[in-house]
Amino acid sequence: MTFDSETISIDDFEDVNDYLYRREMTDGLPVVPPTAERVERMLEGTSREPDEELGTIPPKYGVATVEKIAINAVMAGCESAYMPVLIAAVEAMTKEEFNLYGVNATTHPVAPMLVVNGPIVEEINLNYGYNVFGQGYRANATIGRTVRLLLVNLGGGTPGDMDRATHGHPGKYSFCIAENEKKNPWDPLHVQRGFGEDESAVTIMGVEAPHEINDHVNEKPAELLTIAADVFATVGNNNSHHTHGEICIVLGPEHADTIARNDWSREDVQWFLYDNARNELETLRTVGTTDNYTWHHRFEVENDDARIPLVETPEDVTVVVAGGAGKHSMALHSFGETRSVTVGIDEEV
């Protein structure tokens, strides 16, 4: 098999890692050397042609060919069966509404997070249960890692160069979960977005690191979600004053059950957080965040007691169920000027 990519000839495993690391082509961790044989085996995971161009990755706008995805997937430690997820992820994050040109250069601590749904989750053994945002699963770890390597090697996202994150966050190493569809009392995320339950899909969101919502006591949905709303409604996040953003709540299965057994729908959760995750206009004015953004109608009200939502509509609250046992959920604020995108995975694994 011939490749479009240039071949680099190096002594051994250690030298490969030294070479790639020093030329800022890694995330800092050791990588698997992307030899032609390994890349060829990775490409067996997809029927797409290696030279197919899926888009360009800003801000450097390197061309995302299937071959380049496979090379970076080898480096990250993927199995070939993960390729369809990676291809869908690249298609999703290069959609204009995701605003990767902003996301991959910004000072804000944002990273693209993948949420995978459908039969592929079990087929490739993605974690949707205990420690879902944490370590331990090859598919989650290496798929998320590949996305980061693509943002570096195709997008130019080297820290201090074109990735200007003031701090970044730990999810920039890898940020990929699956939904716990077995414990989701409502429609799974991809079904909410028009896919069939027997289809697989990837949703990409530009979000901050997850923040704990702890409620070990409440039995009523409104009480539990009041705590969630309070975690969301802070003034120092981008959603408090940006207009195109979404927020995402990742409900632990026990919290989801508490809500659903009281006959609350997913839409009720969205409406509750839309109605209650708000900041008072006076507070926003006091801290000054409205000064930069005076055009928007959200702030064009006279009453200082007005409570300003984090998002424009209830539909902008994304509800995901994931995790193991325990009375915890997670709040994820977004970059603010980004829209989540769901793309179907159309290949057999």
Next chain:
Amino acid sequence: MCVNSTRTDDGASIEILDPRGEVNYDATPIAERLDSLEGATVGLLDNSKSNADVFLEAVGEQLKSEYGVDEVVYRRKDKSPIPADAIADQLVSQCDAVVNAYGDCGSCTSWCVYDSIDLEKKGTPVATINSDEFIKLGQSEAQSLSMPGLPLVMVSHPMGDLEEPKVLDRAENALEEIVAVLTTDRDDLEDEYAERYLAADEELSDESLYCPIDL
């Protein structure tokens, strides 16, 4: 192609494939510049970053009082990390030139540079303001967006938490370069600005913010 052979004996080394993406672009020239600002209408594009309004208002006043600009048209983006789009189109139709302020963070620099290139491609010359900390990012992005010669005017960083007199000072200091960028011959400008910041000998940004990989 072998780009780095560290071993002369054959067969024992590992051959790997380059993980970096190809970057393809055809360089696009910047817009033709004005002969002079006398009688011109100049757009002031505020990307809504803090103090951009103060900076631009001061620049606009001086352009009118000192350089014979007839009118300024002030427009403000709703948010910094999104394209100006319709606002840019308005400025193209109403103005002879534009001052675009500013890039002083990551995503706002991205879209500031994007907006300027959008305006330049539509034939309107722009003076694009970036802070020193972010101007290399701005120039890299101008290259990636196919306009390596985009003239970027540098101001000190940060701009966001300055008292007004200091903002006015920076506007005053930048004024001459803004005028030059809008009125110098296009080819001369491209020669002057392409690679200007990326190739700069002196360190433009604060080195203590950046940990280089020890090469």
